[in-house]
Amino acid sequence: MRKIVLLGSTGSIGTQTLDVVRNYRDDLKIVALAANHNVELIEKQIREFKPSKVAMYSSKAAEELRVKIADLGIPVYEGMDGLIELVKSEEADTVLTAVVGMIGIRPTIEAIKAKKDIALANKETLVCAGHIIMPLAKEYGVSILPVDSEHSAIFQSLNGEPRKSVEKILLTASGGTFRGKTTKELENVSVEDALKNPNWDMGAKVTIDSASLVNKGLEVIEAKWLFGVDVENIQVVIQPQSILHSAVQFVDGAIIGQFGVPDMKLPIQYALFYPDRRPMPEERLDLFKLGSIIFEKPNTDVFKGLPLAINAAKIGGSMPTVFNAANEMAVKRFVKGEIKFLDIYSMIDKAMQHHVKIDNPSVEEILAVEKETYSFLLS
Structure with missing residues (x-):
């Protein structure tokens, strides 16, 4: 049985992953679930899949969830420390990372160090930290299985x-x-x-x-x-x-x-069952x-x-982080109606031209570059 920690259970990839698990309850088991702030949906998931532990990235959401599932006796962790606690679960063998944004990098690193296979659906993990992740996976003998369709x-x-x-x-x-x-x-x-x-x-x-x-x-x-x-x-x-x-x-x-x-x-099912293939209804x-x-x-x-x-x-170096961070900021502003669609490209280009590349940035430097890019575009 494949035992899975699912980070980002309430998002598009997360909910579709749980659809796959429903089809193969005898072969796939959810041992931990994590989400950002959607308490209503994750409560339903917890009651259905009965994980051993859960986490909410939002502290406020974690507190609310603790009250809602008090009858189950399941521990609720919070923040980045909570995500890391989940990926280190001894009973788990696979971590599917479907969280959005930079918050996926640290849990992936810790999961690799805990020798968990990674089913990867978080783009930032490789876009910004591929130079860290891939050598680390090789060092610990961990498989990186892509969940993205392409x-x-x-x-x-x-x-x-x-x-x-x-x-x-x-x-x-x-x-x-x-x-x-x-x-x-x-x-x-x-x-x-x-x-x-x-x-x-x-x-x-x-x-x-x-x-x-x-x-x-x-x-x-x-x-x-x-x-x-x-x-x-x-x-x-x-x-x-x-x-x-x-x-x-x-x-x-x-x-x-x-x-x-x-x-x-x-692709979700393929990653979870690799190297086997299973019927898909x-x-x-x-x-x-x-x-x-x-x-x-x-x-x-x-x-x-x-x-x-x-x-x-x-x-290379830190420039992909700038590209990613500038796009995130631009898309948020576009959704709010503050900029036009084509301004997304202008903001990315402006941020990239401003940035001085850091070779082989550490995780701390990657996160700092993200913040600096946000600050530059807001100035």
């Missing part, structure tokens, strides 16, 4: 193949809500417009990042660390049907890819109904999030 597809396509035979990674993207739009057409788009992803059911932040192609830029940086390839050997391909989830081209010209319906439960891809498949080049003149991310990856 990285899972690459992982599956590489299975059994020597890494030296890889020519390039073909990282697919749906193109987001605004695929095919011109810069002029994007000048006055609304938040509601940006949240209409054609294929995927994701949280608001990821959906907006998909619309700007920032999300794909973050995935390029992740792929660099996950698969040990240079950014120059990662090619982003727009595949608007979201049927080919990504592929690998090898030195002999062969391309191996992973096809399927756009459903996040597939979901819709199947019908090639006859599909009929044809479309591929396009990304328009990097309009969707500048992608080239900005690639530039941050090439510069």
